[in-house]
Structures are given as structure tokens and as C-alpha cells.
Amino acid sequence: MxxxxxxxxxxxxxxxxxxxxxxxxxxxxxxxxxxxxxxxxxxxxxxxxxxxxxxxxxxxxxxxxxxxxxSKPRKTMHLPVPKLTFEDLVFYIDMWHEGSLVFSQAVSGCILRAGLQNTPGGIPDILVAHLNTTDCTLMMEVKPKLTVPMGPVITVSVLAHRKDTHKMTCIINTSTFDYIDGNAARALAYEYLRFSPRYPFISDIRAWMSLLFLYKGAHSIEVFGIELDFCDAARSESEILWLLDMLDWK
Incomplete structure (x- = not known):
């Protein structure tokens, strides 16, 4: 015993x-x-x-x-290293104001990942806090700054190309910046992402495009930056890359 x-x-x-x-x-x-x-x-x-x-x-x-x-407590799952990198990506961003092209650039994923290098003075505190977030942000400066009147329709389209597979996908297809957050000095447009048929149970995840601006007088805004984010589902760099990898690339 x-x-x-x-x-x-x-x-x-x-x-x-x-x-x-x-x-x-x-x-x-x-x-x-x-x-x-x-x-x-x-x-x-x-x-x-x-x-x-x-x-x-x-x-x-x-x-x-x-x-x-x-019966074990559920552990926090960590994503494996994504196969896709920002070096593999090029984004094609086009914007129209009342049907006239006002912005058109092919932007590497690395430039978007690097974010804004300089921010103008006078931006609202809410926008400052957003720019200082610890989340992965995809932003770029608009040079020269884009001045547009308040009210008229601005639309945006975003395509993406991946160099590793030589395929493309549509992220945003002619969406309208129909929501203006005046307190945060952001105009937002969105599109629901199209996923590969290999992921049939994923839906209702949006890509958001934001115009970051300053008011210029009473009737116009001056856009100094743009932002692409996937905050419905992805906030870290790995999450964003995995999400992009799951899109319907053709």
C-alpha cells in the first residue's frame, strides 16, 4: 500500500x-x-x-x-506562414468623378504595406488614432493631392495581380464612396469579396476602400491618402495575405 x-x-x-x-x-x-x-x-x-x-x-x-x-481548453490558433507575400502583389486602383477619370495607379503591395510616410497637419484626432493603429494597414499617399467637390459621385475599381501565379482578381468593381464619416475625415466604399470555389462556405466579407481627406473650404475635400482594408475578417498581415490568397484568382 x-x-x-x-x-x-x-x-x-x-x-x-x-x-x-x-x-x-x-x-x-x-x-x-x-x-x-x-x-x-x-x-x-x-x-x-x-x-x-x-x-x-x-x-x-x-x-x-x-x-x-x-476536454482541453480551446487554444488560440496561430495561422501558418502565408504562401502569398506583398512582394507578389500589384493593385490597380482607378477612381472616377462623375464619369471622368481622376486617379489611376498601379501600386505594389509593398508600397501599400509601407503606409503613409507623411500625414498633413490638421487631421481629426479620430483619424490620427486610426492611422496609429497596431493593425496591418494598407495605405498610400495621393500625390498630388486630389481636390474634388462635395456631393458628386466618386467611384472606385480595384484589380489585383499576383506575380507568383500570374493571375488576377477583382477586389472592388465600380463601387461608390457613398458614406462620408465627417468626424474621421474618411469617405468609404466597399465590395463583397469573390472567393475561390474551393472555399464555398466563406461569404459576406467586404473589401473597404477609404479616401483620407481634409476639408478644403465649404464645398470640396482634398484627398491626401487612400486605404484598402478587410476589417470584416482580417487585421494582421498574415490574415490579410491568407484572405487574399483565398480569392477567385483567374
Missing amino acids: ENGFPGEVLKAVFPLMDGKDLVFCMLVCRQWREIAKDDYFWKCICSRKWPSICKEPPSDTNFQKLYLTF
């Missing part, structure tokens, strides 16, 4: 314990650990946690393994 308990007593008590207590009992000493390995005790625990499993258990069921596998 070890630790003052005969094996018969332990065998009578162990079936009454919950799984957590039985796990701790296995740490007491070698005798307790050897007795607690008996799968009958774990079957008793599993029958209380999942009663139906004992009605027709799989022939190879190990109840200790079953309990330990599905």
Missing part, C-alpha cells in the same frame, strides 16, 4: 470523480497513476459527459484519450 490507501479503496472512489480530479490524482504517485489508467474509470466519466457515446461506442474507443482530447 502506498500513501495510506489500498488499491480497492481507490478503485471504488475513482469512478465517482470528474475528469479534472482524476487527472490530478494521476499526479499523486505511481500507484495512483497506474490505477487511474484503467479505462473503465474514464468510461464512467465520459458516460456522464456524453451519455450517448456509451450506447454504441466505436470499437477502438479509448475513453481516457477521448476525454483528454475534447
Whole structure:
């Protein structure tokens, strides 16, 4: 006998314990650990946690393994390193004001990832906080600054090309900047992303394009930057690259 308990007593008590207590009992000493390995005790625990499993258990069921596998706290999952990189990407951004082209650039993913290098003075505190976020941001400066009247329709289209596969995808297809957040000095347009048929259960994730601006007089704005983000689902660099990799590239 070890630790003052005969094996018969332990065998009578162990079936009454919950799984957590039985796990701790296995740490007491070698005798307790050897007795607690008996799968009958774990079957008793599993029958209380999942009663139906004992009605027709799989022939190879190990109840200790079953309990330990599905009773662990869920761990935070870390994404593996994405196959796609910003060096592989080129974004084609075009904007129209009342049908006239006002902005058209092919921008490398690295430039967008580098973000704004200089921000003008006088921007609202809300926009300052947004620009200083720890999230991965895809931004670029508009040079020269773009001055447009308030009110008329501005539309945007964004295509992307990946150099590793020589394929393209449409991220935004002629969407309108129809929401103006005056407090944050941002105009926003969005489009629902088109995913590869290999991911049939993913939907309702948007790409957002923002114009970052300063008011210039009472009737016009001066756009000094643009931002592309996928805040519905992706905020870190790895998340954004995985999301882009899952799009319908053709």
C-alpha cells in the first residue's frame, strides 16, 4: 500500500470523480497513476459527459484519450506562414468623378504595406488614432493631392495581380464612396469579396476602400491618402495575405 490507501479503496472512489480530479490524482504517485489508467474509470466519466457515446461506442474507443482530447481548453490558433507575400502583389486602383477619370495607379503591395510616410497637419484626432493603429494597414499617399467637390459621385475599381501565379482578381468593381464619416475625415466604399470555389462556405466579407481627406473650404475635400482594408475578417498581415490568397484568382 502506498500513501495510506489500498488499491480497492481507490478503485471504488475513482469512478465517482470528474475528469479534472482524476487527472490530478494521476499526479499523486505511481500507484495512483497506474490505477487511474484503467479505462473503465474514464468510461464512467465520459458516460456522464456524453451519455450517448456509451450506447454504441466505436470499437477502438479509448475513453481516457477521448476525454483528454475534447476536454482541453480551446487554444488560440496561430495561422501558418502565408504562401502569398506583398512582394507578389500589384493593385490597380482607378477612381472616377462623375464619369471622368481622376486617379489611376498601379501600386505594389509593398508600397501599400509601407503606409503613409507623411500625414498633413490638421487631421481629426479620430483619424490620427486610426492611422496609429497596431493593425496591418494598407495605405498610400495621393500625390498630388486630389481636390474634388462635395456631393458628386466618386467611384472606385480595384484589380489585383499576383506575380507568383500570374493571375488576377477583382477586389472592388465600380463601387461608390457613398458614406462620408465627417468626424474621421474618411469617405468609404466597399465590395463583397469573390472567393475561390474551393472555399464555398466563406461569404459576406467586404473589401473597404477609404479616401483620407481634409476639408478644403465649404464645398470640396482634398484627398491626401487612400486605404484598402478587410476589417470584416482580417487585421494582421498574415490574415490579410491568407484572405487574399483565398480569392477567385483567374
